[in-house]
Amino acid sequence: TQLLEQSPQFLSIQEGENLTVYCNSSSVFSSLQWYRQEPGEGPVLLVTVVTGGEVKKLKRLTFQFGDARKDSSLHITAAQPGDTGLYLCAGGYYGGATNKLIFGTGTLLAVQP
């Protein structure tokens, strides 16, 4: 069974601080996606990484795919209250007739003003 463990599960920080969220698995994925979900809404896709070692930046967010394509990290610089939400990683793999996503356990981030 493929599992994606995220750490930490909960994080409460002050505005302006930096943070890193980790997404780890023993399985190899063909891609890794990060989503942010706000209360009462569905997950919103932030980024997709597909190459081992790949780094992508989205304003203050930096995403990295591990060299072995088993893990990923999300680093936020100078967090803002608008970054508050549930961050989900999802590993993509080819399973039968369809591509599938395995979702991580989630990291709930609260940024206090």
Place this chain on the structure above:
Amino acid sequence: ETGVTQTPRHLVMGMTNKKSLKCEQHLGHNAMYWYKQSAKKPLELMFVYSLEERVENNSVPSRFSPECPNSSHLFLHLHTLQPEDSALYLCASSQDPTSGHEQYFGPGTRLTVT
């Protein structure tokens, strides 16, 4: 309307009721998905449709019955549900299910079974 829409946003139903959830995607995608999101559990894939054909059923109980009349619409028919079925039900779509992994989600239907 843009993206993926879902109705209703909230639903309360008794265990003997029959109700349906609706999803519509305006992205021109060919694949649609139903997920269940429960507290403290990762998103669980329920069903996958590709070009209106069901290609994945993740051992979902028969009290959940999906329907995909065309590539833009997806329904989830509910009957004789249990309280443990209370959850956020999310619909998603992707360009097609055989290439790429990017899925785009709707806002979800918050279902409470009493």
